[in-house]
Amino acid sequence: MRTTEQAPFTIEQFYxxxxxxxxxxxMCTKCGKVHLPPRPLCDNCYSQxxxxxxxxxxGKLLTYTVIxxxxxxxxxxAPYAMGIVQLTDGLKMPGxxxxxxxxxxxxxxxxxxxxxxxxxxxxxxxxPRYYFKPA
Numbered sequence: 001m002r003t004t005e006q007a008p009f010t011i012e013q014f015y016x017x018x019x020x021x022x023x024x025x026x027m028c029t030k031c032g033k034v035h036l037p038p039r040p041l042c043d044n045c046y047s048q049x050x051x052x053x054x055x056x057x058x059g060k061l062l063t064y065t066v067i068x069x070x071x072x073x074x075x076x077x078a079p080y081a082m083g084i085v086q087l088t089d090g091l092k093m094p095g096x097x098x099x100x101x102x103x104x105x106x107x108x109x110x111x112x113x114x115x116x117x118x119x120x121x122x123x124x125x126x127x128p129r130y131y132f133k134p135a
Contacts, residue, residue, distance in 0.1 A: 057113035099133035
């Protein structure tokens with residue numbers, strides 16, 4: 001589903017959409033390649049003409065790791081899992097995996113994106129967080 005919104009194609013705007021519960025990428029209007037996260041230049045045809053497009057926030061877990069020694073802002077959450085999810089349209093997205101015991105996480109499992117916020121506070125920039133959970 002395409003949107004008519006003409007916001008800038010920046011990481012800041014990407015996170016504003018996340019804060020609204022939407023996963024949007026930048027689709028090149030010249031060649032059709034979707035960039036996630038968005039960028040101002042298509043790496044396929046070098047066009048600078050994009051439009052926002054909604055991306056299904058569901059996919060399969062490709063790989064993951066369990067973090068035991070975390071950055072300061074996430075130490076209270078350790079151990080936790082981080083993974084790469086291949087979304088249903090083929091794009092790949094990194095994210096924390098929550099809502100499942102660490103020993104139950106399996107490569108290939110179906111996950112869906114949750115647009116909740118991360119409990120940890122962080123210094124600037126204060127971007128909203130998303131995570132993946134079992135579908």
